[in-house]
Amino acid sequence: MTNIDHFKLLNREIARFDAVSGIPGPIGLLGQEALRFRSIAGTLKANGMLDNSSVDQRYITHILARSLIESFFWLTYIFDDPAKRHARYEELVNSFKSEYLKLHNEQLPINAQLPQPDAAWQQLPRAPDVRSMLSRLQNAYGNKLDYLYPVYRIASFDTHGKSLNNIVTSVFGGASPNFPVLDLEFGFDLIANQYLHTLQELVNAGEV
DSSP states (O other): OOOOOHHHHHHHTHHHHHHHTTSSSHHHHHHHHHHHHHHHHHHHHHTTOOSOOOHHHHHHHHHHHHHHHHHHHHHHHHHSOGGGHHHHHHHHHHHHHHHHHHHHTTOOGGGGGSOOOOGGGGGOOOOOOHHHHHHTOBOTTSOBSGGGHHHHHHHHHHHTTOOOHHHHHHHTTTOOOOOOOOOHHHHHHHHHHHHHHHHHHHHHTTOO
16 A cells, blocks of 8 residues: 555646646547546545544545546546456446436427437447446456446435435334444545546556
8 A cells, every 4th residue: 555645637638628628539538527527526535534433424425426436437447458448438328318317308498408319329238337437347367357446336316315314214114223433535536546547547558
């Protein structure tokens, strides 16, 4: 375990992420997500909200972290193999198309204000879910990364507002077991390190 603060390093490199954020495709996605990550995680860090001092704090941090964690999984998946990068990026794009089509098909009053989806989107292949995505990834030692899946699932409970004590005690007969509290300080450092590493690989390859 090193004492390197990768989030601080990411802050120092934020101009480079901003510079690539306008590039179409997966490289621009990396830049834009790094900027979003820095904004959300930086706000939580600056306001001292990562010390897990209260349940109320967790309702904010876990909800915001879930979005950052899912995007981190997607970017790790997309950039894991240069030969598959654009195909995996298209899987993410297709997942948006499918979700957007589902939204539009609900015939909401705001549909007239929304862009019209393409009818061909009904035939798109299904994007991998988070668990399947992680099972395809390996670290430098050849170990799969699906052990990270529980982190995402725990954050999901708070995101949907279903871990309030009222509900939990009703489910467990008056007992109030605590959901594991995520170590977001460590998690955000891991994400920052991965984004820095990915950007450097692109620089080394002459792609940016």
